[in-house]
Amino acid sequence: MAAPPTALTERETMRHATTLRLGAVAYDPKVVTIWDGFKAWFARRDLDFDYVLYSNYERQVEALLDGAIHVAWNSPLARVRAARLAGARGAAVRALAMRDTDRDLTSVIVVRADAPIRTLADLKGRRVAVGAIDSPQATLIPLDHLRAHGLQPGLDFEVQRHDLLGGKHGDHIGGERDAARALAGGRADAACMIDGNHLLFVNEGTLPPGMTRGLARTGRYDHCNLTGGPAAPADLVERFRRLVLSMSYDDPEVRPLLDLEGLKAWKEGRVEGYRALEAAVDAARFYDRDGTITCADYRY
Amino acid sequence: MTATAPSPAPTIDIEDLGLDRGAHLLIKRALRELPVGGRLGVRGRAPDLAVHLAAWCRAQGHRAEPAPPPLVAWVIRGSAETGR
Structure with missing residues (x-):
């Protein structure tokens, strides 16, 4: 005892x-x-x-x-x-x-370079890949950016969530990377990520160089x-x-x-x-x- | 005494080379010619250059500031590389 x-x-x-x-x-x-x-x-x-x-x-x-x-x-x-x-x-x-x-980060909404998506309105009816449910940079802030431009998540477009390690608030960037993979693999029409991670995902080969382009960028946070x-x-x-x-x-x-x-x-x-x-x-x-x-x- | 005009800040044109294809090496080399706090104008036409440049500067301890066209940004050299 x-x-x-x-x-x-x-x-x-x-x-x-x-x-x-x-x-x-x-x-x-x-x-x-x-x-x-x-x-x-x-x-x-x-x-x-x-x-x-x-x-x-x-x-x-x-x-x-x-x-x-x-x-x-x-x-x-x-x-x-x-x-x-x-x-x-x-x-x-x-x-x-x-x-x-x-300080002063931004997130980007990225599409395939050859996609007929020129404005945020073109995302209507499409699949937008985001990171984990609790990721500020790959989910919460970019989805709010879309809301501010008149697009309601789940109503005007499909939110394709990539939940990984809940409670870690997206720090491990695994969900964000999965969202990028979904875009590269054609399972999503757009993907949300932090600005530096777009560059990282291209440099590490998750996104082939030249395959994607930025469609929109959030304000700084x-x-x-x-x-x-x-x-x-x-x-x-x-x-x-x-x-x-x-x-x-x-x-x-x-x-x-x-x-x-x-x-x-x-x-x-x-x-x-x-x-x-x-x-x-x-x-x-x-x-x-x-x-x-x-x-x-x-x-x- | 004759006042002399300050020399214009140096610029680099990376044309269509993106930071996802090695342009950061050219920018890095150009920044090495400048003192800490010195400004380098960057121009180029690669897609997403402004976004990538801002992110790269943040990670390297430099600062990116808005610049008038045809420049994409001013890069202000940080001190991190000099402290080794």
Whole structure:
């Protein structure tokens, strides 16, 4: 029989309070390498840091609001939900920092180069391939772009979803790649993806060069965000934020980690770039205004 | 004293070569001739060039800014390549 749980010692309690706990979603094995590396880097700068991995963003956001973690490395959709859940409790979350590569992204709606599709209106009655149900860049934002141009998903065109790894908010880009494959294979008439992934999918051979062309491009939006929780110790979080922003690509120790994480520099957090996603979430009824999950088909 | 006009920013014409077919190598080489913060005008007629250029610049730590025709964009050189 296991021994009954014992109370934390005073020293353990003190350590628990002074350790910055960050949550990250395990969408790829490299996540462990990245945060283990950052943990060692923080330790050399006297910041007691640890991280917790979650299998999905929904649990991570709930843990942030409950105080189990102080900071969440959030997808844009997770940032939207965190802000709504906090608002519903009369609290607020804080945008601490983001990667340079998280700013001013666009998504593109791509068709085959030889298709008789010249305008968005030509998509009426056709099949539009999107990524996972919870992908901001390959599903929510592009579908809202089509709505804004008078095309209702599921009514004016067929939405061909490529659900993969629900709850990871499209980070692994597998659903997005499957949407591109559907377009290349003739199973879809258009596909939605982030601008850089159109280039990636051509370069890696998923889309043959010259086979596709962009039909439309969404407005700019922002992607991931280091989000501070409402009850996190302010001094500890501020120290973490300053250290994050001080990371330099010139530092040979941190550079490989930045490369893995896909950035050259951390930037100040900002929230203006989430307006398009907020609107898309409302239009798709993905979350309600209080952050409750209202999308019936969502599994994670 | 005679004021001298600043020299025009250099430009590169990649014609119909897209970034999905290697044009980034030409742009990269042209950027190496510039100091950090220097501007390179890019012109070309490959499909989706503006979209791909913006995405490539973001990933490489450069900045793409709107430019008047016939340029597709100004590329502002970032510092990432100099820090090795």
